[in-house]
Amino acid sequence: MSRAVIYQTHGGPEVLQLRDVPEPQAGPGEVRVRVTVAALNPMDWGIMRSAQRAAMFGLGVPAGFGYDFAGVVDQxxxxxxxxxxxxxxxGGALARAVADHVVLKAPAVWPDALWLTPDGIGDEVAATLPVAGMTAAAALATVGLRAGDTVLIGGAAGGVGVFAVQLAALAGARVIGTAAEGTFPFLRELGAEAVTYGPGLAGRVPAGVTAAIDLFGTETALAALELGVPAGRIATVAAGPNPPGGVRATGGSDAAPDEMGRLVEAVLSKRLTVPIAATFPVERVRAAVHRQMDRHVHGKVVVTL
Structure with a gap:
């Protein structure tokens, strides 16, 4: 037998169950991965909570849980x-990553993904790269970020934000990130100036913003429009397919194929760090999801198996 986190009905973290399931086997053209770490993302609990959101990914119930993983091929x-x-x-295994084993095509077929983990990168860090890293890279590309820009990043201390802030700074941009005040020292360490989120955001942002990325909803996008940033230089990743004001929606699936190689190289060269906010054993997956759903998480939440 093998273990997998599944749910029978949509809802909050309480619907998640760790169950014994038949051990999957790799068939022709497939590999089986013994998962050691799964990293959580908002899309995971968004699918878990909403039948409508799940249907957008072609999913129903019962379903597995999670996308990002790292481990070892054992078949x-x-x-x-x-x-x-x-x-x-x-890599990524849609709605089945939080499990002892996942089976994928080799090479993987979208929406699944699979890469070799290079020496020098641990499984905890590797597991965070597919969704958060690629989403951040896609967002920066969507706004055409370049050296000399001043970019406003909403939700800068979250799982995608820690990548977006560092990648923007590496690109030569001035980075201003929205966050709770207690997060300011953390953001400064990543290379961002910090401002508090909430009503009146546009009035707190330093002058000269030329691009914006909203990683939480629409507050930052609307503030950027108010500041005169062109809609084409504003991106959202969590506002749905039709964000307000003509700004551009994007996500990890929009990232260029070579972006993962760039992310891996940045991690290996220590120009990019991945803060792990919390690590939970799979037996405490519900607590892990509660922690990940907290807007004040500083970095990534991972589950070990």
């Missing part, structure tokens, strides 16, 4: 390409 079926038993890997 490679005939015809699997690019991966072999014993390879350390990381």
């Amino acid at each position: 490679a079926g005939p015809g699997a390409e690019g991966f072999a038993a014993g390879d350390r890997v990381f």
